Structures are given as structure tokens and as C-alpha cells.
Amino acid sequence: MNTASEISGPLSDSLRFAVLGPVRAWHGGRELDLGSPQQRAVLVTLLSRRGRLVTVGELVDAIWGEEPPTAAISVLRTYVSRLRKVLEPGRAAGTPPRVVLSAADGYLINIPESATDLGVFEERFAEAQRLRAAGEASAASALLHTALEEWEGTPLAGLPGPLAEAERARLHEQRLTVLETRLELDVQLGRHNEVIPELSALTNAYPLREQLCQLFMLALYRSGRQAEALAAYQRTRSTLVSELGIEPGASLREMHGRILAADGTLAPSPASRVTDSLEAPADLPDRPSPSGLAPEIARPAQLPADLGTFTGRRAELGQAQALLPKDDTYPATVVISVIDGMAAIGKTTLAVHLAHRVAHRFPDGQLFINLRGFDPVAPIVPPGEAIRAFLDAFEVPAQRIPMGFDAQVALYRSLLAHRRVLILLDNARDTDQVRPLLPGSPGSLVIVTSRNELTGLVAGDGAHPLTLNPLTSADAHSFLAKRLGIERLTAEPEAAQELIAYSARLPLALAIIAARAAANPGFSLSAIAEDLRECQGSLDAFAGGDIATDVRAVFSSSYSALSGSAARMFHLLGLHSGPDISLPAAASLVGLPQRETRGLLKELTRANLLMELRPGRYSLHDLLRVYAAERVHIEETSQERALAVERLLNWYLHTADATYSHITPRRRRIPLEPRPATCHPLAFTTHEQALDWCTTERANLVAAVHQAAASGHPGIAWRLPALLWGFFYLRGHTEDWVDTARTGLSAAQRAQDRKGEAEGHLDLSAALRVSGDIDQAIAHLQQAVAIYTELGDKLGRAVAVSNLGGVYIESGQHGKAVENVRRGLAIFRILGNTWAEGMALSNLGDIYQRLDRFDEAIDCLEQALIVLRDNNNRWIEGVTLGNLGTVHHRLHRHDDAVETYRAALEAHRDVGNWWGQGHTLGLLGDTYIASGRPKAARTSWRLALAVLEAFDHPEAGEIREKLATLKDSPESEQR
Template sequence: MEESGLEALRFSLLGPLRAWRGSDELALGSPQQRAVLAMLLVSRGRAIGVADLVDGVWGARPPRGAVAVVRTYISRLRKLFEPERTPGRPSGLLVSIGDGYALRTDSISSDLADFEEAVTRAERRRVAGDGAGAVRLLRTVPATGNGAALAGVPGPYAESARTDLAERQLGALELRLSLELELDRHEAAVPELLALRNAHPLREAVVELLLTALYQCGRQAEALDVYASTRRVLVDELGIEPGPSLRAVHARILAGDPALARLTFHGPTGDARAPHSSEAVPSPEPDGPSPGRRAKAVNPAQLPADHALFIGRRMELDYLATLLPEGNGPPSAAVIAVIDGMAGTGKTTLAVHWAHRIAHRFPDGSLYVNLRGFDPHGSRLLPGSAIEMFLVALGVGPQAVPEGLDAQAALYRSILADRRVLIVLDNARDAEQVRPLLPGTPGSLVIVTSRNRLGGLVAGHGAHPLTPGLLSAEESYELLSRRLGDTRVDAEPQAVAAITELCARLPLALAIVAARAAHHPGFKLADVAQELRSHHGSLDAFVGDDAGTDARAVFSWSYQALSSEAAGLFRRLALHPGPDITTVAATALAGAPPRRVRVLLTELTGASLLIEHAPGRFVFHDLLRTYSGELAETEDSESSRGAALLRMHDHFLRTAHNASSVLDPFRETIDLPPSATGSEPRRFNDRAQASTWLRTERYVLSAIVEHAAAHGFDEHAWRTAAGLDVYFNRLGFWHDLLKINSVALASARKIGDPIGQAYALCGLGVAHSQLNHAEPALEYLERSLELFRSAGNPFGQARGHRALAYLANRTDGRGVALEHYAQARALFRAEADRNGEAGVLNQVAWTYILIGDHEVALNCCRESLALYETMDDPYGVASTQDTLGYAYHHLGQYPEAIVQFERSARLFAEIGDRYLESDVLRHLADTHRATGDKGAARAALRSALALLEEVGHSDAEGVSAVLSDLDA
């Protein structure tokens, strides 16, 4: 790499985008070329895919050949920055990485890097107690008033980055002013705060600082006037009252509180409720969301229900209370509480109870996940899966979740940066499972439970450990009294004391005994204690330092008290691989009538051997699952277990295909092996029912495919994966699609099934196409097509050609796409599959629109529509009408376009496909805007926005922005 010219390169981003080599300013080219450069600079050395560059520059309407244009911009920038580079030699500055590019930052400098370094150093000094030093550093950073960042750079990415950078600059200014107040510089800070408040009248963090400064200056009346005017503006313009923090400062001023504390600032991201900061805006890094896309602010409430009979733990609760500041505010520094100890001590119950007590202090919601760190089948939840669940709960659409743990964690930390969230990470295996789930900024609280002592979190992250002991004798007595009644317990104090000790004062053991005794009110507690003595010493997995902590007697005795049918179901439930199990899946495992299984499940939950954590969804306590698995191994024969597993896999295989056939009734069917088990699959009346089942069972289904492959049910594995293809692809769960088809491919190869291999390869190719992995996508799809061709499977061949055509269109190969579509159409026509042919014609029409030949597109649409209408396929008709409207729009025939879009939207509404209905409404709004009818455009966009918000889709942000532009 030539070093000449690289070291002297310097860029300016916090105003107009500019560049210098030494003292010479460089001409950066067209606005779009500068937009590409801005994306690379802001991404700070991380690669951005070509497709993301196209989206970031042009958004949803890129010009023809946009990918080639981007590559031209890259070539020009390389020549500009490295004029002496040997032709043909790879660039040492603007490097190619996969299907994208990255700008190395080790040989360049920028005002953005200087800004971030200054803020980071200031934060360190603030934490170290050097407030004056932090202020000096923050005075060196440019303020937002010096000009908009990336001024003059076009495109949705630049707009998003501009908003984010302005927010970060404003946050740095707020941090400095808060430190000025801490240094008793109130008089000097007031003029700046007044100007800042005038510029951002809806930003409550600024108003809080201003109120505090005025009050400390003795200007109480003026502070009250500022609050009153702020409240009027919030009520008049946003229809909301001031937030609790601002109201609290106002109340203290009214009371003349002489000890009004200085506001503790939570970092440079700020915590305002102004419109521009009511949404989490992650830094526009390529390992975060796609350029220009942001997470819609959502306040999740995921805490499990607090235990109605919670008792004791006063010492533990008092200790936990010391971890938070007095009052009702959130922590000003990162706080991690680790509740560890042996299984059954009530760690989760304590964590959830405390979380409910303090949840009001975290206005941005609560997150909860069971990490399954000690799952006996080894299916502990990976950090990436947990983060993905959290991201979706926080408002990120499934399609916007990036690939890879690092990218997911970066987006997760960015979204939490200006939020105050309570996070409960239950049942962690080790520190490595927890670290990616920790916020990167203060303000939130993390509660972790684990059987292991997570010393890595204590040493490396300053976590506060707590190890709850066994219940005291008094607490145990109180627990039994709550569940059995004072009269019954007080009548046999010696028996209660014996039960308490035989249960080792273990909360879970005591709960099981209490459930048994409550179910039999005529039993004497002395007899219960005697039964415990006679079975004592038999649970090896639950042994502590002495015999007093052996609780097998509790589990085995409770199990033996079950009816024989319930005991059999208890053992079989351990065979299920998912994180929880439904009543229908339990029915398949039991091989009994559904009504009878519901009775048995009620018996198990009544005995505290199973938990119904949601209606019709059950989970084991992890020790009980271990115990159940041991019983299944010892009490059931291998053939009995195998029969139960076959029933379960039959159930999921057929239910998945039932759901797929409802979502896409004209798709080619995959023959299923005959079922001799009598296992009944679920059936669905409409797409909504099918989608709901697939959504709630998503993680179970992924585990089922892997379980089938691991236990020799290879045919079930690949066929179940094939049945999930439609849903996972349409909803954007492409990472899941990769995982299940990788397993399916191995299973199909194991049994030598070429058709199974072909379907799995096609699924892998589609997933890689959607994730912009062009090379592996092409390899998988070509291998799939060859297998389908060798097997003489015309429908599979048509599927392969359509997938290859789609990939070609994504990589600007329009001619190649048309060739594949032609072959797919010929295959469908030979098989008299009019629906398949109609679908291909619609896709061909879309290809011609991309080419710019809209008249040909119209003809293809009309031919497709005629075929669809003869088959009564509303989904196909709606899709084609949308394409038809799009072609009319580009021809300037707006009335015809409006008619087609309205028909398409009505059909999608009747079908119940909210996302595609919203997509059509956005097209309709574009056409109304083209005619000058902004009112109709607003109405269509508002309807689209409501639909997107209903399904929690990330596209809602873009629609909201367009609406704001129209309303401006």
C-alpha cells in the first residue's frame, strides 16, 4: 500500500462534507458520490454492502443500474484519494470486503473522530470526578449551531445520520451544561440554557437543566414561568403532559426545596421527549440496521407475573434496594445485580418480585428472557437469539435485525443508549452468555440469575452479587401458612418444622409439598412429613453439602402421587426440545385425546410439576425437567420413547405443511410420508390463524427441525424445513431459513434423498439471496436446479429458475433474470400449472419495469391477471394489480394506476395481509402526489402507517418521515 497521500487525508462531516490532502481541498464529485463517501466515513471502517449503499443514496426508488453507478463512485474516490496507486493494485484505503466496501480509518482523520474521542475522554473524566477537566474537553467539540452535519449530502442514509449526529452534538452540549451546574457555574450557564431551550422548546432534558440553574440562581419565579410555558407547548403541540422527571423538579421548586439536587446527566445521548428524540436512533453503523432505518420506540412490558404468595427475603430485598439511588429515579451509572445460588432457592421469584417493585423507575419498559443456561438437552438460548427477541420487542422489525452477534449487539446497545430499561436475564449459564446483553450506557438496570457464580461479571463489569440462602424457619412457616391456612399449620407445629427441614427450607420443594397437602385437605401434616422421611435421599441432581439439602424425596414423592396417565405425560414432556410446549404438542406426545391431556396438564400444574406461563403454553422448572428426563430413561422403553417422538414429529411436520398450504394454497405440494401414529395436526381456517401459529411457535419449530435430525427422523427434518419456507421467507426470518435448511440438507444427504437435498439447497439459496450473499446463493441455487432436473421434477425446476431469476434481478442481471423466467414459464405451461405461469408473468412484468420497458410490463400484467382471475386466486390478483399500477404510474397514466392500486389494496385487506396492503397504499400515495393531490396521498400514507405499526414493521419509520414532509 502506498503511504503517500494517505496520512494527510482529513475529512469534515460535522458541517458540509469536505476533504483535504495536506492544505489542498479535494473536489468530492457529485452529490450522490459524496453520499457514498459519507456512508463509508460514518461507518468508521466497517464494511457496507453494495445494496445498502444503493438504499442509502436513493432509498426505495434507485435508478436503473444503481449498483454499477455505486461501483463507479468507488472507483473515482479511490483515484481521488490514492492518485499514485499502481493501476491494478488493490486499494489500501478504500478496500473491498465481500460484496461491499470499507474505508480504513487508521490513515485518515476527521472532525467526527475528534468529536467522539473528546466526548469519550470527557465521560471518563466525569466518572473519575474531574468535572472541570470534562468541561474543558467538551468545550472543544463543535455545537449543532455551527451548521448541519453532512450539509448538502442527499439520500435517506445522510438524513438519518444528520439527525443522529445532531442529537449526539446536542447531547454533548447538554452534558457540558449539566457539568457546569455541578461546578456551581449556574450564572454562566443560564444564558446558554435559555438559548438552547428557545432552539428546542420541547426537549425536557434542557428544560430541567434550565429550571435547576434558574432556581440555584435565586430566580424561582422565572423558573416557574419557564415550566408553565413548556407545559403549554407540550399540551398544545403534542397533547401530552410533562414527563415525571420534569414534574418532580417543578414540584421541588414549588416547595422551595433548599436541597434541590443538581441533575445527574446520563451521558451524551440525552433523554428528551422532543419529537426528534422520541425514537431510539442507533448510530448509522453497517453492523446495525440498514442505512436510513431506525427502530420505532416501543416500551415493552415483558416481566412475568409476580408471585401472588411471595414471602420473606427481606434481607435480600433490603440489599437490592441499596443498589439504586434514593427516590424514584433510575441509576445514574450502569448497575448489574447477579442473583446466584443453587437451583430451587427461588432466584427467579426474587428477581421478578424485585423487578415489579422497581419497574416504575424505568419508564422505557422492561425486558425479560429465560436464557435456559442449564437446559438438560443443551438447548440454551444463544446471546444472538436473545438479542434478536429484545430488538423486536424494542421496535425493530424482523427484517431489520442484522446478521451476526457483533452487529446485533451494536444495534441493541445503540437503541438502549437513550432509554431507561429494566432488563431481567434469567437462568444464565455463564458470563459469556450475558455480556452481549449488557447495555453500553448508564440509566438501565440488569438483573441476572444463575446457578453459577458469575465472577467474570463481578470482576469485569462491577456487578453486585447476591446469593440467597435457604428460607429461614420463620419464612418457611409463613410460606406453608399462606398456602395451607393458619389454622391447619398452627394445629401441627412439630409436623411443619419437620416438613421444613426435610424440604431443606428450599422454596421449590416447600411449594410442591404445599400443593400436595392443599390438594388433600384431609391429610395430616404429620403423615406428609412421614412420607417425606420414607423417600428421603433419592435426588442425586439436587444435593448440596449435606443430606439436609437433598430434595429428591420431594420430587419423587410428588411424582408418585400423580395418576399413572399424568406420570406418563410428565415423563414424555421431557422429550420435547423447545423452550416451551403447547397443549396440542403435549397431546401428540401423550397419544391421548385432547380433552384428557388437558386434564392431565391441569393435574401436573396443580402439583407444581409444570408451569403454565401463558394460556396453553407450559414450561418445566429446569430441575424438574432433568428429573423427568431421568424417569423417561429408566421407566420407559426405547420403543415407547421412539413412538412418542414419532408422534411429536408427525404433528409438527403436518401442522407446518397445513400452515404453508393456507398461506400459499397454489404452491406445489410436497408428498408427506404416511402417518401410522394417529397424531392429529393443527388445521387453520385462514391466513391469520396460520400466521399466528407460525409466529408463536417460531423458536420451537427451529428446535424441532434440529431435534428431528439429531434423533434419526431425517425425513421429518427436511420436510418440516420445506414446510416452513413460505412463512420464514415472507416475514424476513432469513437467518432461521439458513439454519433449518442447513440441517435439512445434512438430513437429506444422510438418507440419500435428492429431492430433499434440492429443496434444502433452494431454501439456502433464497436465504442467501435475501441477505445479499450473491456467490453462495448462486452456488446453492444452481446445485438445487441440477438435482431437480436430474430427478425429473418440473415444479422443482421451475422453483429453481424463479429463485435464480430473483437473484439475477438483485444483482442487476436483467437479461439473465428474463432467461430464467422464460424457462420457469415453459415448465409451468408444460404441467398446465396456470397459477405458476401467472406468478412468473407478474415477476417478468416487474423485471421489465426495472428495465424501463413499461409497455411490455403492462402486457405481461394483463396476461398474468387473466390467468389468476380464472383460478380465483385473490393473492395473485392483488399482487399483479399492484405491478400493473406501478407500470401505469411510470407511464404517467395516473388515473389507471390509482384504480389498480385501490383494487389491490382492497384485496390484500380482505386476505388479511397487512404488510402487502401497506406496500400498495404507499404506491398509491406516490401516484396521488404525482397528480398533486396531497390530501389523498396523506390519507393513503396514514392508512399504511397504521397497518405497519399494527404489525410492528420497521418500514413505519420511513412512512412517518414521508408524512411529515407532506404535512410540512
């Protein structure tokens, strides 16, 4: 089968399409007649998939929805045939089409991204984002102005069908996002007067978009119109309160407060940027910002959504809020509120509601984590993992995070010093789990929920306990009334009281009852109460009057009201070992298409049997997880359970494999078993997409490795961590890397899978090397070499031998390093593996220069560059150029060193290697000094410092010392 990536030619290159307005197409300079609206809808559906297959069924759904005509498929094929004639007017009869291609049970379109105005728009927005991140605000703004000019009115104007409707909404939202970004840049660049009319019109058109209001207020204030800025806030607040019943978000409230106080820091300041020229002077600070990270660190806003129907708990809320100063001043201590109580009592709901009520008093961010202290399936979250999650929330670069737990705690507390942050620690097990997460300086609020009374926090840390009891009868009645309406409860008062009694006045149980009653307005409350009576006693494990008996009765009644497919979806979720699950993963678990699975998940969320954490991502409450696990063992055979787990694990494995070529391009592939026909992994088009997926799924992927090892899937257990090594390395998740690699290796050893053992030793050695355990890394590599030799796997043995040489470099054993790298290099050449050959040559050149064998070093490094460039390996090319520059520098060939370092710097920029850029700029400064060019050295070192300080790399201190020495030199300003 041909794919879009395999076919190219002048025909597809000469076609242009417009979708950001009426749908149009041109061939060269001639506009094409695309036919009827339905035929245009076929074209747009193919364009929207960007060169990927669209099945006939998907096309029918996109054009006609749920009521297609009887001859829909025949009509569809007619539309495709006509489009081919229009788009390829010169194609001879009998020759295959080159634009609209047939593939399996559908079609795909073969055009470059730049052939559509949408593709050009998105490319310009991405480039603008890159320019903005690099400090080029003016260039980014100009590019966004140009990008927005691509729009010619309503996108896909006049097109029928569900897909066109959904795409119009998506594109409209995309344009607004880009427009907001452009306006933000314009205000940043001092164009506040110019954008006020545009922002005024936009805030009127979109009164609920708080970002637009915030920009409008800032533009007005910077233009000397403080009163109008405050009036704009009041209009937006009134709209939010009247239409949605909510207050403005923390960011907008903060802007209002700062304008009200005439905050001088809101005044416009000159735009600044770091010059790309290494010779030009750079006016950069020589000290880190107070945060120690970058000029501004992230302000996380991690609180889960507040419950719109929250009611009751007035006394508890009052008691908790009384802990804070009444005048909104800075708290003089760390305020700790511990909310404890039995399961399902509503601790988390109350804590989240309380947090939202006071969040505006903590403008530096809100942190949230579920510590899983009582999770029956997922493991408890250790303090170290929680600390790392919070450092990630503050966007601390992985390079800055120290290895030791105590050092990570110290860094976390340093970030919180002099900041006002709200921290919600949910489901804590004990005091030891919480104490490392407490700030070390005043001004923050910590809310902890737990089933246990955390007396250690009360006695030792001054925490204020708040124990929850079941709702009062009055609050429980109000709870139901708010969800079902007072009229329905008044009509059946006795049944209403019976429902409250069966719920044991637990908020979770009441919510499930209310959801069922609301979803079935024709059901009487008496009928629902009768169902609850019939369910009671059928769950023998919870008999005996315990409060959980009533909760399980409610679960059972809700579960029995589900459709058969939704009930199966629910109990199969009990087999998932991770903390949450995505829509595609859930579809794999249940073995259904995503479209059908999405409907089932929506049914579960409506019944409050499943929480949607954010769009397309779901989680079970801990009690519901237990219930689901019990149901799956009752309703599915062991064989069916095993198949479901296998489907899920295969999906994680093959989706991880799809990230591999983006995160670690052209690396040696991990051997996989053939993909099952029912496995439909995700596909990725960019490095960033692949990394984002791994980041989102990290906890689930780690859990999947352990589940695979425990459930008889050793092949998945060792392959998953082997596929994820690049992600773990780039994001600094060394503990996860070591943990999963050990688990995979153990699984392979138990299964006597020698190939898996070799790969496991190789993977674990890399993880141990990064973690600093060089001796163990060497030991595992030696075992890998032995097993690959036994298996006759020459490439595997060569990789292990070459890696062993790399580890010997770090251990200072240069002789062994040379021996092993040369052995690996010889095998790579015999096998014709030029990618690995380039890596080995680069490593060998580095060793030679460390041994002062400069002629051999230059020879190896130049050979490496030839091979690396043939393989387009820019990552290692940058490293190799840096090593070659060092050789030139040490030989006093300063002009050659400067030229080579500049080339290395360009390569590092191409691949986004920030450490490589900072390190190379530092070396370049050294060369300038050695060649008598102190001004150029100052510029280079200042640029290096700016890069290295961005992630607080230790080399930043060395650069600061060099700059200080240069400043103190009387002759430095004379040259």
C-alpha cells in the same frame, strides 16, 4: 363425507339464529319452535363448533355432563331428528338433510357465519378493530355501538348443561372486552362526559376490572372531576387489596400518578386520521416520532406471575431495593443487580417478586427472558436470539430489524434510550451472554439471575452482586406455615422440622412438600416425612451428600404420589426438546385426548411438578426436566420412547401443514406421508390464527426440526422447515429459517432421500436469498435443478428454474434471469399450473421493463394479470400492477400510470402488504410530479411516509428528501 363448506343453498341461507339472549331461530320471517331446553342445547352445541364435527360423546357431555341418562344416545338422536324437521320443514322423506348433517360419529351444522347474531357480532368487532388500526376511530366506535345492540340479555338464557354454562361465561367475557374497547374509543373521541354514567355503573358491577377503572378515571379527569377520579382509584385499590391481596397493576398505578400530578398530556386532543383520498391534503408529520417507530411503541409487560405465597428473604429484598433512589426519581445510571446461587435456591422466585415490587417505577415496560444458561436439554439462548425476542416485545416490525448482530444491539439500545424499563434476565450462563442485553443509557433496572458469580459484570459494568443461601430455619418454617397453616405445623413440630431438614431449606423442595401436604389434608406430616426418609438413598446418582440429593428425594416422593396416568405424563415430558409445551402437543406426546390430558397436567401443576406459564401452556423447571428424562428411560422401553417422540413430531408437522394453506395460499404443497390415525393436528380458519400459532410455537418448531434430525426422522426434519418458510419470511426470522433449512437438508442427505434433498436445497436457497447470500442461493438452486431433473419431477424443476431466474434478477444477471424464467414458464404452461404461470409472467415482465423492452414488458404483465386474477392471487396482482404502472410512467403515459398505481394500491391494501402500499404511494407521487401536479404529489408522498415510517423502512428517507425538495420549490404552491 359431505362437509359444511361443500353444501350450500337457499335453505341454510334463509335461516337465522340468536344466541346472545334466549336461543331462537327464524326461517325467513317466521320464528321456529326449537323445542325443549335440552333440544336447544344440542342446537347451540352444533352452532358453537361453527361447521365442524361434534361427536355423539361430545354432545352427550355438553348436555348432561358426567351423569347422562341411561338412554342418552337414543334421546340425543331423537333431538337431532326433531331439529331437522324444524329447520327443514319441506324436506321430502328419504332425501338427505342439508342443515344438520351426519358425519362420522357425530353431526355438524351447515350455515354461514352471518346466520347467527354471534357471527355478526364478531364480524363487526373484527371490522372495528381493523378500522381502529387504520386510524378510523369514529367509524370503529359507531360499529361497536351497533355490534353491542345485538345482545338481548343473558346469552343462552335458560339452557342447561356444562357447555351452555361455559359458553355463557365466555360470551359474557367477550362482551365485556368489546364494551371496554368501545368505551376506550368513546373517551378517545372526546365523549368523556357521555360515558361517565355507564362507566360508573360498570365499575360498581365489576370492581376488579382495572381497565374499566382506568377509563372511568380518565373520563372523570377530562371532565374536570380530578378528585372523583382519585377517589375511584382508591375504591378499586381497596377492593383489590382486601379481596385478592394484591396492589393495582402498573398501568392503573401510572394513571393514578399522572392524575395526581395533573399531567397535561391527559387532556383530550382532537381525533386525527389519515385520509384515504390521494388528492386530498394530508396533515402528516414529516419527521419520525422520537421512538423512530410509530407515535407510540409497545410497553411490554412480560414478568411472570408473582408467587402469592412468597415469604422471607427480607434482607435480600432490602439490599436489592436499596439500589434504587429512595424518592422514586429517575436512576442516574443503569442499575444492575446480579442474583446468584445454587440450583433450586429460589433465585428466579426472588427476582420475580422483587421485579413486581418495583415495576411501577419503570412505566415504559418490563422485559423477561429465560436465558437457559444451565438447561440440561434445551440449548443456551444466544444474545442475538434474546435481542430479537426483546425487539419483538417492542413490536418492532420485521422489516426494520437489521441483519447484523451489532446493528440489532444498537437498535435495541436506541429503543431503551430515554426510557425507564425493567429487564429480568433469568438463568444466565456467563457475562458474555448478558452484556449485549444491557441498556446503554441510564434509567433502567436490570436483574440477572445465575448459578455462577458473574464477576465480569461486577468488575466491568458496576453490577451489584446478591448471593442467595438456603432459607433460614425460621423462614423455612414460615414458608410451610403460609401454605399449610400454622395450626398443622404446631400440631407436629418435630415432623415439621424434619420436613425442613429433608428439603435442605430449598424453596423449590419446600414448595413440593407443601403441595403434597395441602393436597392430602388427611395425611400427617409424620407420614410425609417417613416417605421422604424411605426415598432417600434410592436415587444413587445423587448420593454423596450433595444438596441435589435432597431435591431429588422430594421429586421422587411427589412423583410417587401421582396417579399412574399423571406419572406417565410427567416422565414423557422429559422427551420434549422445546422450552415449553401446549396442551394439544402434550396430548399428542402422551397419546391421549386433550380432555384427559388437561386433567393430568392440572394434577402435575398442583403438585408443583410443572409450571403453567399461561393458560394451556406449560414448562418444566430445569431440575425437573432432568428428573423427568431419567424417569422416562427407567419406565419406558426404547420402542415406547421412540413412539412418543414420533407422535409429537408428527403433530408439529401436520399442524404446521394446516397453517400452510393460510400463510401461503395456493402455493405448491409440500408432500407429506399419510397422517397417522392417532395424530390430531390443529385446524385454522384465518391467516392470523395460523401466524399466531407459528409465532407461539416458533422455538418448539425449531427444536422439533433438530430433534427429528437426531432421532431418525429425516422426512420430518426437511418437511417442517419447508412448511414454515412463509412464516419465517413474513415475520423476518431469517436465522431460524437458514438454521432449520440446513438441518433438514443435512438429514435428507444422510438418509439419501433425493426428494428431500431437492426440497431442502430449494428451501435453503430461499432463506439464503432473503439473508442476502445470493451466491450460495444460486448454488443451492442449481443443485435443486439437477436433482429434480434426475427424479423426473417436472414441476419441481420448473419451480427451481424459475426461482433461479428470480435470484439472477437480484444479482444483476438479466440475461440469465430471462432465460431461466422463460424456461420455467414454458414448463408451467405444459403442466397446466396457472398459479405458477402467473408468477413467472410477472417476473418476466419485471425483467423486461428493467431492460427497457417496454412492449414485451406490457405484454407479459397484462398476461400475468389475467392469469393471476383467474387464480385470485391478489398478493402478486398488486406487485404486477405496480410494475405495469412503472412501465407507463417511464413511457410518460401519466394518466395510465396513475390509474394502474391506484389499482396496485388497492390490491396491496386487500392483502395487508404495508411495504407495497408505501412503495406504490411513493411511485404515484413521482408520477404526479412528472405530470405537473405537485399538490397531489405532496399528498401521496406524505401518505407514503406515514406508512413507511411505521416500520422504519429505508425508503422513508427518500420520501422525506422528495418532500423537502418539493417544499423548497417556489412554484410548487402555485399549481
